[in-house]
Amino acid sequence: MYDILSNFFTGDLLHVVWIGFLSGCIIIPLLLSVAYLSYAERKVIGYIQGRIGPNRVGIYGLLQPFADLFKLVGKEIINPTRSNTFLFIVAPVLTLAPAIIAWAVIPFDLGMALADINAGVLFIFAMSSFGVYGVLIAGWASNSKYALLGAMRSAAQTISYEIAMGFSLVGVLMASGSMNLQKIVLAQDGCLINWFVWPLMPLFLVFWIAGIAETNRAPFDVAEGESEIVAGFHVEYSGTAFAVFFLAEYANMILIGVLTSIFFLGGWLSPFKGLPILEDLFIFVPGTIWLFVKTGLFLFVYLWIRATFPRYRYDQIMRLGWKVLIPTTLVWIIVLGFMIKFEISPWFRV
Amino acid sequence: MKGMFKYMLFCVKCFTLWELLKGLFITLKYLFKPKITIQYPEAKTPISDRFRGLLALRRYEDGSERCIACKLCEYVCPARAIVIESKQSEDGSRRTTKYDIDMFKCINCGLCEEACPVDAVVVTPVQHYHMQERGENIMTKEKLLKVGDMYEHDLQKRISNNNGDR
Numbered sequence: 428m429y430d431i432l433s434n435f436f437t438g439d440l441l442h443v444v445w446i447g448f449l450s451g452c453i454i455i456p457l458l459l460s461v462a463y464l465s466y467a468e469r470k471v472i473g474y475i476q477g478r479i480g481p482n483r484v485g486i487y488g489l490l491q492p493f494a495d496l497f498k499l500v501g502k503e504i505i506n507p508t509r510s511n512t513f514l515f516i517v518a519p520v521l522t523l524a525p526a527i528i529a530w531a532v533i534p535f536d537l538g539m540a541l542a543d544i545n546a547g548v549l550f551i552f553a554m555s556s557f558g559v560y561g562v563l564i565a566g567w568a569s570n571s572k573y574a575l576l577g578a579m580r581s582a583a584q585t586i587s588y589e590i591a592m593g594f595s596l597v598g599v600l601m602a603s604g605s606m607n608l609q610k611i612v613l614a615q616d617g618c619l620i621n622w623f624v625w626p627l628m629p630l631f632l633v634f635w636i637a638g639i640a641e642t643n644r645a646p647f648d649v650a651e652g653e654s655e656i657v658a659g660f661h662v663e664y665s666g667t668a669f670a671v672f673f674l675a676e677y678a679n680m681i682l683i684g685v686l687t688s689i690f691f692l693g694g695w696l697s698p699f700k701g702l703p704i705l706e707d708l709f710i711f712v713p714g715t716i717w718l719f720v721k722t723g724l725f726l727f728v729y730l731w732i733r734a735t736f737p738r739y740r741y742d743q744i745m746r747l748g749w750k751v752l753i754p755t756t757l758v759w760i761i762v763l764g765f766m767i768k769f770e771i772s773p774w775f776r777v
Numbered sequence: 778m779k780g781m782f783k784y785m786l787f788c789v790k791c792f793t794l795w796e797l798l799k800g801l802f803i804t805l806k807y808l809f810k811p812k813i814t815i816q817y818p819e820a821k822t823p824i825s826d827r828f829r830g831l832l833a834l835r836r837y838e839d840g841s842e843r844c845i846a847c848k849l850c851e852y853v854c855p856a857r858a859i860v861i862e863s864k865q866s867e868d869g870s871r872r873t874t875k876y877d878i879d880m881f882k883c884i885n886c887g888l889c890e891e892a893c894p895v896d897a898v899v900v901t902p903v904q905h906y907h908m909q910e911r912g913e914n915i916m917t918k919e920k921l922l923k924v925g926d927m928y929e930h931d932l933q934k935r936i937s938n939n940n941g942d943r
Contacts, residue, residue, distance in 0.1 A: 475804045479814045632794070735804040736797070 449541050453530050461677040462492035468730050475734040499673075502666035507570050510663070514568035519664065519671035522561030526678040529554035533685055534609045536695045536714040547608040548596055551686060552589075555641060558679060559585040562643075562650065562660045565672070569663040577659025580741060581650035584640055587748035588647075592637035594756035595630040598763050599690045602627060602774065612694035617773065619698035624691045626766060626774045629759045631691045633752045635725075638683035640748070642676060645733035649741050684725035685718065692721045824902055826938040829887045831903040832878050832916065833925035835896060835932065842922070843897035846873040850889035850898050858882035859889060876918035880908070901928045902935065 429445060436444050466481065466489070473480030481488035506512055532547040534540040544550060559582055566578020600606060602623055603614035615622045624631050640647040651659030661672045688694055695714030699705035739747070767775045790796060815822055835843050846863035862875040889898045901924060908914050916924075925932070 471808070474808050474812070477807060477810065477813050479812045479816075482816075731801060731804065735800050 464677050466492050471730040472734045499670040504666045504668050507663045510570040511568040514564050518561050518565035519668045522558055522675040523671050525554040525557035526675045529682055545607050548606045566660040571663050573656040573662045574660050576656050577650050588637040588640040591633050591752035595634040598627050598630040615693040618701045622693045629755050633756050642679045646736040646738050684722040687725050688721035826935050828902050829885045829900040831901050831906055833901050834921040835925045843895045844873055846871045849892040853888045853892040856882045856884050878916045881914045
């Protein structure tokens, strides 16, 4: 592909076009996955509730996400009176952009990352925190009490859970000794026993719970809590602007799923590497597929949890974040320090 | 000692997220259970033999009307939906000249069917009907007889199934 492009462009322009092409290779499948994640969500939750979910548009309802998309695009974006129009329009973009930018550093296989930077973890962490600006601005620019309340809740929640998330990442950094996502995956080289889930189990759970809270998903979705504040920060949004918020939420969900797989489940590594017979049986599966399978597992758990647990109360969320998750990570970081010091096998050999 | 054990059990349950997993497995069980959705235009919910739908007038097997214009249904109707006018026919029997049921007034209580001594006015299992023009809500004698002819087969099954309950 690079050769074909080099026939048409030269120098710096070629470089820019090449990066654009690679970004397209990430973004287009990402948007497709977002579409089908929304379909999967409705299907899975329907099945759990004894219903069958969408099945009218296309075979098994497979065209439903596109029907929804066209409906949303065809609708009018209503601008509320006395709202700040500029911020009102910019807010959804500010939510979507970080959710997509973060994908730049994700390694899909060995060497298959758009930007293989050494501070990958920091970059991801910065980008996932950026999302809250969009939510806050949306809430403020809407000039609506519900939107403002939702935005405040969302901000408070994201800030509290970011601490727990950051501390659990400290554990990952200690265990792998690197901030580079590829090196983190390579530190888990071996079969599924070598993955970081096992020595970092509490941190894994904290990361996952904080990840759900960061993406404002059930049971931590007080930011949009239908029963109290209608739809939270995006009450006033309609049409394409709402679709962009929707897209950002689901892109963030997939991002958290991929990150959990990379940090704790060995990213693109096969779970059977180094096992006598199974390794040969599954040798044909490329690493990217393993990453997709692991991510899909986490996305299913996302939906499963949403279908199972009722929403937390606001003060319960704060209690869980500050009084349970943060102490857990702090204690386990110390335990992890000892585990590394005494070189517990098979994870911490020198 | 017993309290201590209880507390330890509580701690273990806390740290293994036991209750949460229990809840998750209940929903997982429902994921694989058969679904209760009935996909309406293709499949319909079964209706009881005692369902009280659209009204109809029946005929005897030889094609003559059952109704003898006794006006018991008109009298018993709580919504006063039935209007009957009668006249002596050529063979000397009493027959209706007008038998109108206003479907807007009718509350589908089925009392007319219970009152009828000759099983002429009956409720059918028909639940989907509509009116497009003003005035179509008045079911005339002709319309009612037509409905009865259309659903005679269903009605006989229904009456035999309901035998002894009436």
